[in-house]
Amino acid sequence: TPEAVQGAWDAVRDFSRATHPSSVAESLQPVMSNLGTKSLGGNEFIDADLALGMEMPPIESRYDERDLSLYALGVGAGRQPMDEKELHQVYERNSEGFWPLPTYGVIPAVNAILGALAEGKSIPGLNYGLDRVLHGEQYMELTRPLPPAAKLRHQGKVSEIWDKGRHALVVFHVDSFDADSGELLVKNDLSLVIRGAGGWGGERFPSTDVTYPDRAPDAVVTEKTDASQALLYRLSGDWNPLHVDPEFAKAFGFERPILHGLCTFGFVGRAVVNAVMNGDPRRFKSIKVRFVDSVFPGETIRTEIWKESAGRVLVRASVVERNKVVLSNAAVELYAEVPQKKAVPAAAATPAEKAKPAEAPASLTAATFAAISAHVAQHPELVKAVGNLYQFKIKNPDSAWVLDLKNGSGSVSAGAAPSADCTLELSDADWQDMTSGRADPQKLFMSGKLKITGKVMASQKLEFLKKIERGAAPVPAPAPAAAPAASREPVGPRFLERLARELSGVSLGKEPGGFIQIRVKDPELLFTVDFDRREVKQGSAASAQATVTVTDEALGRLLQGEASLQSLYQHGELRVDGDVLAARRMAAIKLS
Numbered sequence: 001t002p003e004a005v006q007g008a009w010d011a012v013r014d015f016s017r018a019t020h021p022s023s024v025a026e027s028l029q030p031v032m033s034n035l036g037t038k039s040l041g042g043n044e045f046i047d048a049d050l051a052l053g054m055e056m057p058p059i060e061s062r063y064d065e066r067d068l069s070l071y072a073l074g075v076g077a078g079r080q081p082m083d084e085k086e087l088h089q090v091y092e093r094n095s096e097g098f099w100p101l102p103t104y105g106v107i108p109a110v111n112a113i114l115g116a117l118a119e120g121k122s123i124p125g126l127n128y129g130l131d132r133v134l135h136g137e138q139y140m141e142l143t144r145p146l147p148p149a150a151k152l153r154h155q156g157k158v159s160e161i162w163d164k165g166r167h168a169l170v171v172f173h174v175d176s177f178d179a180d181s182g183e184l185l186v187k188n189d190l191s192l193v194i195r196g197a198g199g200w201g202g203e204r205f206p207s208t209d210v211t212y213p214d215r216a217p218d219a220v221v222t223e224k225t226d227a228s229q230a231l232l233y234r235l236s237g238d239w240n241p242l243h244v245d246p247e248f249a250k251a252f253g254f255e256r257p258i259l260h261g262l263c264t265f266g267f268v269g270r271a272v273v274n275a276v277m278n279g280d281p282r283r284f285k286s287i288k289v290r291f292v293d294s295v296f297p298g299e300t301i302r303t304e305i306w307k308e309s310a311g312r313v314l315v316r317a318s319v320v321e322r323n324k325v326v327l328s329n330a331a332v333e334l335y336a337e338v339p340q341k342k343a344v345p346a347a348a349a350t351p352a353e354k355a356k357p358a359e360a361p362a363s364l365t366a367a368t369f370a371a372i373s374a375h376v377a378q379h380p381e382l383v384k385a386v387g388n389l390y391q392f393k394i395k396n397p398d399s400a401w402v403l404d405l406k407n408g409s410g411s412v413s414a415g416a417a418p419s420a421d422c423t424l425e426l427s428d429a430d431w432q433d434m435t436s437g438r439a440d441p442q443k444l445f446m447s448g449k450l451k452i453t454g455k456v457m458a459s460q461k462l463e464f465l466k467k468i469e470r471g472a473a474p475v476p477a478p479a480p481a482a483a484p485a486a487s488r489e490p491v492g493p494r495f496l497e498r499l500a501r502e503l504s505g506v507s508l509g510k511e512p513g514g515f516i517q518i519r520v521k522d523p524e525l526l527f528t529v530d531f532d533r534r535e536v537k538q539g540s541a542a543s544a545q546a547t548v549t550v551t552d553e554a555l556g557r558l559l560q561g562e563a564s565l566q567s568l569y570q571h572g573e574l575r576v577d578g579d580v581l582a583a584r585r586m587a588a589i590k591l592s
């Protein structure tokens with residue numbers, strides 16, 4: 001279409017990759033080469049030749065016990081708080097172990113991709129918006145049980161593209177590695193249905209249907225979701241308003257917000273863990289499902305389970321109230337025994353990486369660690385009794401300390417420990433209160449002021465620190481008060497000017513025109529966008545189809561490219577009242 005040509009005009013007129021053949025034969029060489037190569041095809045939404053195999057830049061993320069517990073609660077765990085199986089999944093200090101739900105392995109990868117897309121990062125050859133995307137299938141595989149806390153590096157690529165007729169199917173493969181050791185932890189395949197983007201005559205998706213046994217299930221798990229289930233689950237990272245905003249859901253054809261497909265996925269995975277593995281998820285290897293229909297919060301999920309072999313079960317889930325299958329074509333594979341962490345050869349530390357010996361105390365914090373060092377020197381038996389390497393990260397002011405009660409006769413040093421068993425993070429003020437007895441470590445932990453990662457239970461072996469008396473230490477003089485920040489220049493007028501300039505030249509395709517008004521807060525500014533006349537004017541419009549409300553500070557981040565309209569909306573920093581689809585025309589305007 002002419003609109004598609006206009007939208008891709010920068011690529012059409014780009015001659016940066018032009019060649020300059022010196023003869024007729026040389027100029028015909030690429031033509032003849034192309035004649036012998038079959039194109040994968042595509043349309044205005046998908047260029048399969050360009051997109052297939054395209055790799056995304058590495059993305060890093062991290063999680064800890066709090067994220068795992070919040071996720072477990074979001075997929076229905078913890079409803080029987082006296083049940084030991086439930087406590088394994090939600091209580092990080094459980095005496096018999098904290099076992100992360102394996103289906104959490106999909107969350108960091110999906111959040112990494114959605115976050116990149118929400119920030120406006122695009123993949124060449126994929127030219128559609130998130131409004132066309134549905135989650136079709138999901139495959140997740142663990143190489144070993146998830147650690148209770150980890151820093152991850154995600155490497156993703158477009159691994160498959162299929163023409164399904166009316167729609168298209170794009171598969172993203174994401175490998176998630178331990179960012180520190182490089183060990184591969186999780187593999188994910190996200191199969192996304194792109195509505196209305198098929199029909200170019202490409203290869204069709206091969207059938208991989210699961211055949212269920214012609215007999216009663218070996219186990220059936222029935223669980224009612226809460227009316228607020230989507231509100232709780234979204235705290236794990238999927239901020240799509242389709243699952244919380246009634247008006248947004250109606251605009252997409254649903255009578256009310258629907259439950260996240262991956263929330264249903266989590267309910268089903270947990271049902272298998274409890275029914276087949278007696279609540280112990282450590283042998284859970286992989287799960288693959290197809291999302292068939294939606295679940296509304298408050299409905300009851302019935303999970304049917306068939307044991308196909310010692311290491312494989314088949315699964316199907318339906319909604320009891322509507323007797324409708326919502327998840328099918330599903331199978332879970334189990335390891336014969338719990339896989340162990342792969343040993344990673346330790347690299348020789350460079351002089352800069354080696355921990356520095358503890359210096360003479362120049363602050364109260366240094367004084368406490370000097371006292372701990374002296375205590376450890378007098379009690380070498382602590383190494384045998386404790387047997388752990390601790391990293392302390394102190395904030396405001398920042399410092400790092402290593403307590404080694406694992407090697408030799410024990411030691412205390414300033415610096416970082418690459419392979420600490422347990423890491424404790426807290427502010428300098430809270431550290432002083434804790435070591436002086438003014439604050440209880442348990443209360444600091446419960447209030448979130450003390451963060452513990454790694455072997456959480458190992459922190460309980462630090463009780464001996466309460467018995468240490470600090471020597472006197474000079475108290476550093478208070479830092480001078482910071483000068484008041486200069487008043488920030490409002491962004492609203494500059495945004496209005498940029499919007500007017502960009503609107504005059506943008507293509508809105510076949511979208512209808514109309515008015516929307518934008519209300520800027522702190523400081524206040526109100527203006528109207530006329531899509532018919534391509535004009536921006538200050539003031540309100542009685543006939544506006546929608547009102548967009550946003551803060552001046554958020555507009556500043558938008559202009560700087562630090563946020564997108566989509567990310568502001570999904571994080572509640574941009575509000576739309578009225579016709580949501582009318583406000584979506586703003587997405588066609590390049591503002592950063």
